[in-house]
Amino acid sequence: MSTPADAVVEPGAASRPAVAPAPRGRRFNRAVREAGLGYLLLLPAFLIFAVFIFYPFFRNFYLGFFSTPPFPGQPKNYVGLDQYKDVLTSSEFLDSLKVTVIFAVITVPVGIALGILLAVLAHQKLKGVAIYRAFFSSTVATSIAVASVIFGTLLSPQVGLLQGIQTEPSILQNPDPIINISLPVIRSFIPSVALTAVAVTTIWQNLGLSFILMSAGLQAVPDELQEAAEIDGAGPWRRFWNVTLPLLSPTIFFAFVVGSIFAFQTFGQIDLLTPRGGPLKTTNVLTYYIYDQLQFSKNDGKAAVLAIALFGVTLLLTLIQFQFLERRVSYER
Amino acid sequence: MGRVTIRGVSKRFADVTAVDHLTLEVADEEFLVLLGPSGCGKSTALRMIAGLEEPTEGTIEIGDREVNDVEAKDRDVAMVFQSYALYPHMTVRRNVEFPLKTRRVAADERNRTVQEAAGILGLEDLLDRKPAQLSGGQRQRVALARAIVRRPQAFLMDEPLSNLDAKLRVQTRAELVELRRRLRATIVYVTHDQVEAMTMGDRIAILDHGVLQQVGAPQDVYARPANLFVARFIGNPPMNTVTGDVTRVDGGVGVQIPGSVVELPGALGAAVERRALERVVLGVRPEDLTLADGGPIKATVSVIESLGHERHVICRLEDGQLIIVRQAANVPPPAEESEIGLAADAARLHVFDAESEQRVDA
Numbered sequence: 001m002s003t004p005a006d007a008v009v010e011p012g013a014a015s016r017p018a019v020a021p022a023p024r025g026r027r028f029n030r031a032v033r034e035a036g037l038g039y040l041l042l043l044p045a046f047l048i049f050a051v052f053i054f055y056p057f058f059r060n061f062y063l064g065f066f067s068t069p070p071f072p073g074q075p076k077n078y079v080g081l082d083q084y085k086d087v088l089t090s091s092e093f094l095d096s097l098k099v100t101v102i103f104a105v106i107t108v109p110v111g112i113a114l115g116i117l118l119a120v121l122a123h124q125k126l127k128g129v130a131i132y133r134a135f136f137s138s139t140v141a142t143s144i145a146v147a148s149v150i151f152g153t154l155l156s157p158q159v160g161l162l163q164g165i166q167t168e169p170s171i172l173q174n175p176d177p178i179i180n181i182s183l184p185v186i187r188s189f190i191p192s193v194a195l196t197a198v199a200v201t202t203i204w205q206n207l208g209l210s211f212i213l214m215s216a217g218l219q220a221v222p223d224e225l226q227e228a229a230e231i232d233g234a235g236p237w238r239r240f241w242n243v244t245l246p247l248l249s250p251t252i253f254f255a256f257v258v259g260s261i262f263a264f265q266t267f268g269q270i271d272l273l274t275p276r277g278g279p280l281k282t283t284n285v286l287t288y289y290i291y292d293q294l295q296f297s298k299n300d301g302k303a304a305v306l307a308i309a310l311f312g313v314t315l316l317l318t319l320i321q322f323q324f325l326e327r328r329v330s331y332e333r
Numbered sequence: 334m335g336r337v338t339i340r341g342v343s344k345r346f347a348d349v350t351a352v353d354h355l356t357l358e359v360a361d362e363e364f365l366v367l368l369g370p371s372g373c374g375k376s377t378a379l380r381m382i383a384g385l386e387e388p389t390e391g392t393i394e395i396g397d398r399e400v401n402d403v404e405a406k407d408r409d410v411a412m413v414f415q416s417y418a419l420y421p422h423m424t425v426r427r428n429v430e431f432p433l434k435t436r437r438v439a440a441d442e443r444n445r446t447v448q449e450a451a452g453i454l455g456l457e458d459l460l461d462r463k464p465a466q467l468s469g470g471q472r473q474r475v476a477l478a479r480a481i482v483r484r485p486q487a488f489l490m491d492e493p494l495s496n497l498d499a500k501l502r503v504q505t506r507a508e509l510v511e512l513r514r515r516l517r518a519t520i521v522y523v524t525h526d527q528v529e530a531m532t533m534g535d536r537i538a539i540l541d542h543g544v545l546q547q548v549g550a551p552q553d554v555y556a557r558p559a560n561l562f563v564a565r566f567i568g569n570p571p572m573n574t575v576t577g578d579v580t581r582v583d584g585g586v587g588v589q590i591p592g593s594v595v596e597l598p599g600a601l602g603a604a605v606e607r608r609a610l611e612r613v614v615l616g617v618r619p620e621d622l623t624l625a626d627g628g629p630i631k632a633t634v635s636v637i638e639s640l641g642h643e644r645h646v647i648c649r650l651e652d653g654q655l656i657i658v659r660q661a662a663n664v665p666p667p668a669e670e671s672e673i674g675l676a677a678d679a680a681r682l683h684v685f686d687a688e689s690e691q692r693v694d695a
Contacts, residue, residue: 227385228418230405232479233435242431246422330422332465 057311063304072298079301087305095281096289097313099195103285104263106199107206112255114203115210116248120240122211123218133215140208147205148272155197155273194274194282201269206262210255217251218244249329257321264314267291286310335396335486335519336361337382342391344377344543351377353543354391359487364513364520366534368527370566374543375523376491382521383489384408396486406435411480415492417472419464419479425451426460429478436483450478453512470501477512487519494529506532527567531555539563561690564616564683570645570657574616576687579605588615588684592631592651598679600695605684608693616683619645619659624667628674632656634667648675 066076067083087093118136122129139147221244229239245252270277270288277284277292284292286306294303337359344352352374359365367375380386382393384405393400400408411432419428429450433443451457454474464472473493480488493509494502510533513520524530530537531551539546539554539562547559558564564572577590586602587594595615597605605613624646632648635655644666646658658675660666667673684693 222416222418224414224416224418225420227383227405228412228414229420229431229435230385231383231408231410231412232432233406233483234431235406235435238435243420246420249422332421332463 060304066301068299068301096284100285107202108259111203111206111210115214118211119214136211137208144268148269151201217248221247253329338394340392342388345389362517364535366530366537367523368530369540373540375540379523409486411485412489413476413493417476432483446482450482454478490522561685570619572616572618573656574614576614604695612687614685617677619657621678621681622658623676625676628676630675634671
């Protein structure tokens with residue numbers, strides 16, 4: 001609605017020419033200048049990505065076309081896609097993939113569930129609860145090396161507090177001779193226990209981050225919703241399932257996707273705790289397998305193929321998660 | 334529906350007393366408004382009834398049952414929050430249905446009840462939307478629907494209209510009164526808005542600093558405020574209050590205010606004399622003052638605020654204190670800066686003890 005005052009002003013404004021529009025050419029120049037500046041500012045980041053990510057990424061594909069000869073000094077052979085086929089269908093690769101998947105399946109859900117549990121416990125208005133929050137989040141300041149030393153010591157067959165866990169079959173013990181490992185390592189684990197032990201170490205190390213993420217997610221759930229649910233007759237359990245968890249779902253989804261990617265890139269704890277992905281390759285996760293091929297077997301062609309496979313598997317997994325899990329996430333606030 | 338009884342309830346947080354020995358009875362099917370400025374303890378009182386806060390002392394009864402040890406979920410009350418507190422991830426239908434689900438009401442019964450509540454509040458077309466897709470007014474209705482599906486003993490409402498714009502608030506206020514008539518519900522309604530309190534409540538309970546100041550029907554509270562706080566809090570524009578010494582005039586009792594003496598009517602004067610008060614606060618509502626040539630109270634017109642249907646003539650006494658006079662729009666306004674006389678309706682003068690701030694009655 002226009003007031004009388006507006007009505008007086010409007011005709012005047014209409015009869016007066018507005019500020020002259022800039023000539024077309026000049027406006028175009030300005031757009032080009034702005035875009036140019038934008039690209040210029042992007043350039044440093046692009047260069048860093050190009051050198052450290054894009055080039056190695058594509059170089060990997062190239063390396064995968066050449067098989068590495070068994071003895072050093074011989075020329076590499078161009079084998080095309082044959083090496084891809086051989087490596088990706090080998091039982092060694094499939095076993096490693098299986099180990100990796102099992103490892104992720106153990107560590108990611110358990111880590112998130114424990115994070116939620118601790119976050120819910122610490123999300124109380126109680127005296128001294130800050131101390132618990134500090135404890136629960138402390139592992140975030142712990143490196144995987146420290147975690148490995150702690151658990152390696154606990155699990156040490158000679159001095160570890162948890163050595164009772166290690167059941168015998170000494171035949172399985174340490175099939176590969178190990179050189180160069182100075183940490184107390186898990187030598188005498190029967191296979192599944194070895195992977196579980198590494199998984200427990202990983203869960204423990206990740207728990208701090210998981211706790212912090214879930215706590216932050218809980219902060220975003222308004223107290224009034226909990227109170228409303230309480231008055232609506234919901235007990236603690238129902239409030240958790242019907243109010244807290246759905247509102248936490250974006251955080252959980254994020255933690256799930258990122259956690260899965262991290263799980264597929266697990267390396268440090270395998271390197272520090274196990275005899276080269278053993279015993280009997282039972283902890284030979286993909287990343288370690290790649291490292292092993294490159295470092296010990298000096299087979300860079302195979303390692304390149306494996307690296308590409310890891311990339312593909314991670315990408316696929318993430319796409320699947322977005323496809324099937326994201327629907328269950330409620331982003332509404 | 335049931336009554337709600339609060340007996341000697343206090344709530345202390347660390348060194349702050351939010352509610353101080355509150356005793357209040359809400360009758361069955363009564364609409365009681367808890368009114369007060371922010372921080373007066375009204376919300377805390379409501380939350381104690383709901384079971385969201387535990388009283389430091391005192392007892393609370395809902396229906397015929399003491400509920401001090403009963404959890405919020407088992408108290409059989411419904412609450413409407415200021416923020417509405419709708420579950421953002423649930424559709425309107427699931428929001429409204431939630432209190433029935435928690436009580437394990439059968440599905441067909443649930444559907445019927447939800448439809449009925451949606452019908453009452455005009456939500457039929459919105460049942461499959463989520464709260465984020467609704468306007469403020471619609472969310473408010475969903476919150477109400479969620480409260481009424483259960484037919485609880487009492488409804489607790491915590492400033493349910495304060496997030497609505499002015500026009501919608503007036504409309505929703507009327508709808509709430511209609512809804513209440515229809516449900517024949519016991520309602521405890523918290524607000525800081527005296528208009529809501531005056532228009533909706535059967536009775537108003539006014540709190541300040543956790544202490545109950547007065548309980549009564551809106552008109553009674555308006556006409557006979559129990560103390561200076563209530564007198565100044567209820568009414569818009571607020572009651573004019575001027576402090577003065579008690580003096581004798583022509584055999585009667587008067588109050589010396591800056592520039593003039595106001596004579597008190599016989600009975601009121603006698604009451605002041607009986608209590609041997611020396612200083613009192615004289616109160617008069619803006620509508621009980623008239624501009625009159627030769628009126629006993631001398632003042633200068635300062636500002637005239639015209640609201641269309643009426644006018645507020647803001648005057649200054651000799652010492653600069655402001656006095657507001659309400660004037661109909663159809664009488665000619667005085668000139669600004671002019672010296673005028675004001676006459677107060679003697680039957681509607683309020684007198685308060687300046688020390689205790691309590692009302693002095695004839």
